Amino acid sequence: MRFTALFAVASATISAVSASTLDFSSISLQSLLGGIDVSSGNKYGAPKAPWIAGSTPGWYFGSSPSKFKTLPCLSGIICAILExxxxxxxxxxxxxxxPSPSDGYAQTFSNLTGATQASDYMTYGLVDTVAQCKAMCNSVNGCNFVNTYHDVNGKGGSTQLTCSLFTSCHTSADADNMGGQTQPDGTVDYITNSDGWCKQ
Structure with a gap:
């Protein structure tokens, strides 16, 4: 609901004032997004890595934005605002x-029960497909590796793929985040279908 209000305010503001008279230097993106900081300094909305208790995804990129009302959904007018x-x-x-084998990525591991855990973590969010996670990496400066996986019982019970971005490429040796975090509803999360993709 918060982002529905954002779209209404942003649309009204943009249509009411011509772009040539807007002074964007005085507008805070964080204030437009209801307090969410999606800057690079805040790991694009996900300052806590997915293996840290209490972490939350920073964004959603996919075809079902109505499922994720508390996350910045990367579609529509939000894209114009972020630009x-x-x-x-x-x-x-x-x-x-x-899917294309020539998409610029080489697979480094597949179908593991552990997710990448490394100090070069950049951000993470939710996606519907591996291709969408790779597209996210292509849009984040310095991203060279994606790890997609299902965090069963985690991330608010989402069935979407978790998409974690890193600056360096990783192998199965770094896929040591097995979950194990107790969730608010008492369930314990675990990792399935973990795949690693290195940008070539």
Whole structure:
């Protein structure tokens, strides 16, 4: 609901004032997003890495934004707003609908029960497909590796893929986050279908 209000305010503001008279230097993106900081300094909305208790995804990129009312959903008018702020998360280009072996990534591991845990963590969010996670990496400066996985019972019970971005490439040796965090509802999360992809 918070982002519905954001869209209404942003649309009204943009349509009421011509772009040439707007002074964006005095507008805080964080205030537009209801207090969420999606700058690079705040790990694009996910300052706590996914293996840290109490972490939450910073964003959602996929075809079901209505499922994620508390996250910045990277589609529609939000993309135009984010483009006005250079040091923040930006919407990626739509990935191809058909996977391609020549998409610029090489798989380093597949179908593990552990997710990458490393100090070069950049951000994480939720996606519907591996291709969408790769598109996110392509849109974040310095990203060279993606780890997609299902965090069963974690991330608020979401069935979407978790998409973690890193600056360096990783192998299965770094996929040592097995979950094990007790969730607010008493369940314990665990990792399935963990895949690693290194940008070539």
């Amino acid at each position: 006005l702020f250079p040091d923040c998360l930006h919407c990626p280009s739509a990935p191809p609908t058909t």
